[in-house]
Amino acid sequence: MMASAAYAVLFVLAVLLVFLTALPRLHSQAWWVRVWDFPRPQIAGLLALTLAGLAALGDPGRWAHLGILASGGLALAAQLRRIWPFTPLHAVQAQPAARCAAGQKLTLLTANLKLRNSGAERLLEQVRRTNPDVVFVVELDASWADALEPLKRDYPHHLVHPRADFWGMAIYARLPLVDPGVQFLLESYVPSIRTGLRLPSGAVVAFHGVHPKPPTLFGHGTVQRDAELLLASRAVGCGPRPAVLAGDLNAVAWSRETELFMREGGLMDPRIGRGLFSTFPAGWPWFLRWPVDHVFFSGEFRLLRLARLPDIGSDHLPLYAELCLDPDGPQTQPVPSRSRAAARVIAAGRGEAGTPP
Structure with a gap:
């Protein structure tokens, strides 16, 4: 029973996180749309934890289960794509200086x-x-x-x-x-x-x-x-x-x-x-x-x-x-x-x- 309740909570959370990932794709400058540009790392972290919990608790044979895992995976990939350039895994844009001439x-x-x-x-x-x-x-x-x-x-x-x-x-x-x-x-x-x-x-x-x-x-x-x-x-x-x-x-x-x-x-x-x-x-x-x-x-x-x-x-x-x-x-x-x-x-x-x- 507790496992079913936990699964239901995680399922609803995953749906919400997928929605919040998709929302900033709207060409709108309303605050309630653009604000979700800010917490992308936090949403990505929550998505990863939520999907891991669903995978551990759920029934792989249920279509709803497979659908939320797939949509959640796509949402996680979309969030990571935005964040990835700001990690050491990405090539630097501004090149480092090995030395600096006097006065420069x-x-x-x-x-x-x-x-x-x-x-x-x-x-x-x-x-x-x-x-x-x-x-x-x-x-x-x-x-x-x-x-x-x-x-x-x-x-x-x-x-x-x-x-x-x-x-x-x-x-x-x-x-x-x-x-x-x-x-x-x-x-x-x-x-x-x-x-x-x-x-x-x-x-x-x-x-x-x-x-x-x-x-x-x-x-x-x-x-x-x-x-x-x-x-x-x-x-x-x-x-x-x-x-x-x-x-x-x-x-x-x-x-x-x-x-x-x-x-x-x-x-x-x-x-x-x-x-x-x-x-x-x-x-x-x-x-x-x-x-x-x-x-x-x-x-x-x-x-x-x-x-x-x-x-x-x-x-x-x-x-x-x-x-x-x-x-x-x-x-x-x-x-x-x-x-x-x-x-x-x-x-x-x-x-x-x-x-x-």
Whole structure:
């Protein structure tokens, strides 16, 4: 009797997991559809355990049993296909650097501070420990700006844009900033930062710092998020190279929207072939987190190091990257392209935000 009840529970769970696997295939940007892009590793793990339980408890001769095993197997394969590039089993996209010429190295720390987090000392400690050339932070309000004043001693070049909501941001750099500015890509409410960074060698790197609007429960979907990301990536693709784009994108690395964003800007993801480096939610166990904080870059860079840093009291973990500009010549990279799919998403985002085309 208990075995029958356990089988029934597992059967229903398998049906639900198959449904949640299929749901993101809909061409919809509603939050209740797109949210299932996030927990793909967790769904894959649950599917594997559920199918193993069904196989152990069930009757192989029953058509329903065979059908759920087959559909569950297909769903598991679909989930693993999305996650597989972000494992060491896949070839790396951003090639490693064996060495780096003097003056060509760029190190970056990006962090979502969490608006009501008052523990600045832990972030400052991570900055002291990693000693990056550039610190980019989001969710910066006036109190956070005051708490980070000590950074200005070692990072004399900065652009600080505090806000009382979730959209404040700042860049602190020991490298000179070239034409820094706060921009509003989609609407006048959500800012981004764009600036040049002059390396010691004299080369100028274009930097784009972003934090698009996330989907909200019983609110808007991912239309504005996706449109802003595509506008940012187009700015990278059409702007000066080399380029780096970083921040809390409110999108996971394996989503089709992120893939489109990378193609539009000709950007590479250092996670591919290396691991998930999941950063959110920081307070959850590692196997329940998602990679939503990112550092992307154009093909003129090679990767020296990528690391997820310890907890700073935020709901996000910081991400740290060491890049080397063109040590042996440009590597193979995605070619920037302007697709019809991207144009449709941008038009939809502008329509929802009430901005002209």
